[in-house]
Amino acid sequence: MEKEKLIRAAIDNLPGAYAPYSHFQVSAALLCRDGSIYTGFNIENAAYSAAVCAERSAIFRAVCDGKREFEAIAVCGGKDGVITDYCAPCGVCRQVMREFCSPADFLVIMAKSPEDYVEMTLKELLPRSFGPENLA
Numbered sequence: 408m409e410k411e412k413l414i415r416a417a418i419d420n421l422p423g424a425y426a427p428y429s430h431f432q433v434s435a436a437l438l439c440r441d442g443s444i445y446t447g448f449n450i451e452n453a454a455y456s457a458a459v460c461a462e463r464s465a466i467f468r469a470v471c472d473g474k475r476e477f478e479a480i481a482v483c484g485g486k487d488g489v490i491t492d493y494c495a496p497c498g499v500c501r502q503v504m505r506e507f508c509s510p511a512d513f514l515v516i517m518a519k520s521p522e523d524y525v526e527m528t529l530k531e532l533l534p535r536s537f538g539p540e541n542l543a
């Protein structure tokens with residue numbers, strides 16, 4: 408996997424983030440098993456709870472296109488689109504990842520730049536999680 412390429416896709420996508428209220432822009436780039444990359448960014452709303460995160464934007468775009476198998480996601484963000492720290496997915500996004508991704512294998516890459524990033528598996532970010540097999 409080309410992590411740097413995935414991170415670059417997330418960073419390039421960051422200026423589009425719609426965050427007029429928090430001014431905290433976040434972008435994500437999702438790598439599908441077939442090699443395709445889907446990007447997403449946070450989309451806020453005047454009714455705050457209607458907002459959606461970058462990670463879910465990317466995942467939902469991919470799922471709407473019929474994708475179901477994912478290998479990694481790169482996430483970046485910061486106030487006014489200036490990346491100063493590693494941006495971790497919120498709890499809701501971790502749970503959405505859990506629906507479609509193997510916890511032990513799916514990689515979450517939190518990036519400041521293509522050269523400066525932290526990576527963790529979904530299992531590390533969401534231990535003892537609840538998933539589809541729990542309802543089987």
Ligand SMILES: [Zn+2]
Pocket residue numbers: 460461462463496497498499500501
């Ligand atoms: Zn989130």
